[in-house]
Amino acid sequence: MSSGVESENGAARKPTDQVGAVLIVRAGELIAALPVGSLLETMRPLPVARLAGVPPFVAGSAVVRGEVAPVVDLAALLTGRPLAATGRWVCVLAANRRIAVGVDAVESVARLPAETLEVLPGLLEGAAAGAVERLAAHDTDLLVLLRLSRLIPPEVWDVLGSSGERAREGSPPPARPEAPRP
DSSP: OOOSOEESSSOSOOOSSEEEEEEEEEETTEEEEEEGGGEEEEEOOOOOBOOTTSOTTEEEEEEETTEEEEEEEHHHHHHSOOOSSOOEEEEEEETTEEEEEEESEEEEEEEEEGGGOEEOOGGGTTGGGGTEEEEEEETTEEEEEEOGGGSSOHHHHHHHHHHHHHHHHHSOOOOOOOOOOO
């Protein structure tokens, strides 16, 4: 049975009409696809500062590489049930902003042939805060293609904007190398 997803390594044929390379991740009972072109890195989770007034799927914010970034619990976003324990963070760039996405596991890099992707039914258009772009079958699993620009609602960016400025103001200046002594 074909999954509709071709692996980057060892693919027998290369479809001509593809969404492109995606990173397949597991979040609770679902698997999701994030466009490779938006990926910054995968990493172990860092400490998260909880924030009041944000949707339940926004776990809080963290300082990632010196920058304040919102942390999205992908399982909570897609299923309404938070992860018991986040296994990895996938840092992505959306609208020139870093977002850390908490997942159970990073599974593979794949290509999604466009003909395997289903247009989102009208009933589901607002689901997951509008972050679901398309659906597909991946073996026996439902695969959710994410729209990264919709992972964080604008009001959350507003909350993070003010807390991010305070975090940057309170951090020490970057170290400068000392000049050699004569």
